[in-house]
Amino acid sequence: MKQPRIHPQALCETAHVGAGTRVWAFAHVLPGARIGADCNICDGVFVENDVVVGDRVTVKCGVQLWDGVTIEDDVFVGPNATFTNDPFPRSWVRPATFARTVVRAGASIGANSTILPGVEIGAGAMVGAGAVVTRPVPPNAIVVGNPARVSGYTAVARKPATPAESDGTPRPGRTELGVGGASLHELRLFRDPRGELSVGEFGRELPFTPRRFFLVSGVPGHEVRGEHAHRSCEQFLVCARGSCRVLLDDGHDRREVTLDRPSLGVHMPAMIWGTQYRYSPDAVLLVFASDHYDPDDYVGAYEEFRKLAAGRAARG
Known part of the structure; x- marks a missing residue:
């Protein structure tokens, strides 16, 4: 020795x-x-x-x-x-x-x-x-x-390039992010002289039917939100106004996306450690959740999350 x-x-x-x-x-x-x-x-x-x-x-x-x-x-x-x-x-x-x-x-x-x-x-x-x-x-x-x-x-890896239409509008579709089943979604976008409308249908383009939603706003740009995972609840995040960055971590890989328009959303399955930061002053983050609020569903300590994620991976 x-x-x-x-x-x-x-x-x-x-x-x-x-x-x-x-x-x-x-x-x-x-x-x-x-x-x-x-x-x-x-x-x-x-x-x-x-x-x-x-x-x-x-x-x-x-x-x-x-x-x-x-x-x-x-x-x-x-x-x-x-x-x-x-x-x-x-x-x-x-x-x-x-x-x-x-x-x-x-x-x-x-x-x-x-x-x-x-x-x-x-x-x-x-x-x-x-x-x-x-x-x-x-x-x-x-x-x-x-x-x-x-x-x-x-x-962290940045989000992949999004295919665009001939006029530069992002093309609707889903892109796998390579982190625990998380995916980036370009929603359908319609423009006319009255403004813009973006739409997604749960059960069709979107992965689950929500039972709850909440809005996050007024976050100072230097603050960080999220920093937890859910044992079974899934979430779908859309920045309805302004922009913010979303970090997704499955205990092994990490990827970061920027939500900067209402026609872009990210699906965060269960057992993804999610963090949101760098909110713009006008940011309004809309979050759809697959389950009702349950404090026991939260995993708030990163080391506990990594152990749980490793155990799930070992069980296949």
């Missing part, structure tokens, strides 16, 4: 350092810290006692990991990223407990970013350089700025 490599000029006081981990010069790791295997703890890093670092984590120079911080597997922490653990710090005043900050597996923290206490960075997320993270970051989200806001999502 590979042994950890501790630089002679590092001060590593913990016995809990995994195989193959390297701790470089001038790093200081306190006795209570736990560091996993194959990590790279670079020059000048400080790790306090109540800290857990998973496997294959890279912590670049100038980072301090304070009490209450947990870093899961395969995380990258960029140079001089700053973690905090006390929302109201005072000299010589120690809280009874420190806020818990968690960076989930596969996330990346950009150089010089600041992470406020008690925040969770979702699995696969990416925090841009210099961002100030004041609230939880959704899984796979890219956040930038001060305060950090969602600007996009990692590893």
Whole structure:
């Protein structure tokens, strides 16, 4: 088994350092810290006692990991990223407990970013350089700025090109998105001097007969909605006014579409993690649902969703 490599000029006081981990010069790791295997703890890093670092984590120079911080597997922490653990710090005043900050597996923290206490960075997320993270970051989200806001999502494919008529009007039809049975629908569109009319018939062009609908409007452009899946309920989304982006995730693949006209809709079957963001100021999102409201049908935690999705895939 590979042994950890501790630089002679590092001060590593913990016995809990995994195989193959390297701790470089001038790093200081306190006795209570736990560091996993194959990590790279670079020059000048400080790790306090109540800290857990998973496997294959890279912590670049100038980072301090304070009490209450947990870093899961395969995380990258960029140079001089700053973690905090006390929302109201005072000299010589120690809280009874420190806020818990968690960076989930596969996330990346950009150089010089600041992470406020008690925040969770979702699995696969990416925090841009210099961002100030004041609230939880959704899984796979890219956040930038001060305060950090969602600007996009990692590893998503964009919607396929839509066939058009000779006058440039999108041609009615259905396009499979390759994500858990989700599909993009160009509805029939009629134009005359009185205006435009778009239409779709449930049970014919559209995949189910709805039992419920709701409208989402007045969403600030920096806010994110959705961020859940349904165990059995299907949904059909149309942006009746303005535009918004829709991210669809089946636990393995992700695809993003932009709904920017009333004649374009997306069918989201059950067990698709759906996220809507980048609403235009005038956006009105119309959602048809196949079932009545049932709070038990919601899956609100991404890790739970991934486990459920993996179990369904294994059962075929």
